[in-house]
Amino acid sequence: MTRLGVIGTGGIAGVHMDNLKTISGVEIAALCDINPEQLTSKLESYGGRGYNDFREMIAQEALDGVLLCTPPAVRYEPIKACIEKGIPIFVEKPPSVTLEEGEKIRDLLQAHQHPHFVGFVFRWTRFLQPVFEVLKGRQIYGIQSHYFADMMFPEARARCSHIYYDKALSGGMIGDQALHIIDLIRWLSQADARRVTGFGNNFLCPKGPGITTEETVAFQLQMDNGVVANHLHTWAFPRWEIVMNLFGQGFNFRLNLGESKVTGQVDGKEFEAAQESQMHCPLMEDFVEFIRTRNPELVKSDYSDAIKTQALTQAINQSVEQEKMIDL
Ligand SMILES: NC(=O)c1ccc[n+]([C@@H]2O[C@H](COP(=O)([O-])OP(=O)(O)OC[C@H]3O[C@@H](n4cnc5c(N)ncnc54)[C@H](O)[C@@H]3O)[C@@H](O)[C@H]2O)c1
Structure with missing residues (x-):
């Protein structure tokens, strides 16, 4: 046991x-x-x-x-x-x-x-494993994504922990939530960012006591291997929708990250993958197997890599706040 x-x-x-x-x-x-x-x-x-x-x-x-x-x-x-x-x-x-x-x-x-x-x-999800396999040895050209959520609407604010709205407690929308996308961009491109630039606003829910996070942010990344990515993240959308498109040498994918499925084409052939189990299930399966076997291949994200993703969220927040491009 x-x-x-x-x-x-x-x-x-x-x-x-x-x-x-x-x-x-x-x-x-x-x-x-x-x-x-x-x-x-x-x-x-x-x-x-x-x-x-x-x-x-x-x-x-x-x-x-x-x-x-x-x-x-x-x-x-x-x-x-x-x-x-x-x-x-x-x-x-x-x-x-x-x-x-x-x-x-x-x-x-x-x-x-x-x-x-x-x-x-996302690194552990079963529906993305076939995508990671296709990408081995192929050049990604570009990544474009969006993450829409309702978290600034009053019903959602009553439901969600107050820490998410305060950058000092959680990193805010970018530091707590967009970091999933930023991490996936790093994992897919196998690169770190060279430059970032971001813009934000708060039209639905202005900043004030307890709300220091932006509610809508658009940012762009230039990765150090030349891959470019752009992402639009908002908490001012009435539904949840998390989608990433990526394309490159002989492939294009539409990752529906909210619904755990992928469609696309690889070398001219249709491509599909999906995960039936709950999104976090493979992560728990692998953690339990790791405890039992200590197989290092199961460790897809360790702390030293995770703080590189976190550093990137901070650079994006900095770019938004100072309205300037950040060189890393
Ligand atoms: N990977 C994902 O998809 C995902 C999704 C949601 C949340 N999260 C992350 O998980 C973490 C928790 O998020 P949540 O939404 O479950 O928050 P939550 O507020 O629902 O739960 C956190 C719990 O921790 C407890 N707690 C606080 N300090 C404690 C302490 N010192 N000792 C014991 N318990 C303590 C709180 O009382 C609370 O019950 C956050 O870092 C969040 O970003 C990850």
Whole structure:
């Protein structure tokens, strides 16, 4: 039996635990949350022993792995506690709020060669694996994407955690959410950005107390291998829609990231791929397999790579705020 503990039992932890319940030989052994109502409701749904202090949970339980699903300000101490007890850890994105803390955590993980994943979910999705295979050895020419969500509408603001609207707590729309797309652009192009430029506005929900994030941002990236990308991200759209188009040497793809499917053409032939299971399911399957086998090939995102994605989100935020192109 693989015994797991979960720190932070809110929205995404529920998604992960639903997926973990479909994997045989997994026991959700312990849950930890500082919010007692949240903890009680998740204990009722998923079982396990409950804790309000992760240190106590880690000290008292014999765990094979831990999922860290707290807001990004809660990263260093739980990661350190897992390192001290030698427990592999899955860390939700973003890797931290500030780059300084991110670098401190990266150095700690590296110094102990500690086994871990960072949850950039698209890297693990089954529907994108055939795309990654096609891209091996082929040049991408361009990437164009959009991520539309309703998060600035009043109903959504009542539903979503306040941290997402405050850049100092989460990185805001770019640092918390567009970072999935930025990470995917880095993963697909196998490159880092050389230059970025971005523009933003707040027409639906002006900035004010508690709202420091832009609500609509357009940005462009020039990658260091010459690939160019442009992305439009908004929280002022009444529906969710996440789509990426990419094209290059003998291929073109339309990735419907919100619906876990891809269409396109490769060398003149129609191409299709889809994933039936919930989007994050392969990520949890691979984390459990990693705990059992320690196969390094399962680690598609580690902390040192994740903070490169985070650094890029900060450069984009900087470009938007200062209205200038940033050279990296
Ligand atoms: N990969 C994805 O697709 C995805 C999707 C949603 C959220 N996330 C990320 O997951 C993280 C959590 O997001 P969420 O939407 O689940 O937030 P949430 O607010 O719903 O849940 C976070 C939980 O952590 C708890 N918590 C806070 N500090 C704690 C502490 N010190 N010890 C124990 N528990 C603590 C809170 O009480 C809360 O219940 C964020 O970093 C977010 O960006 C990732």
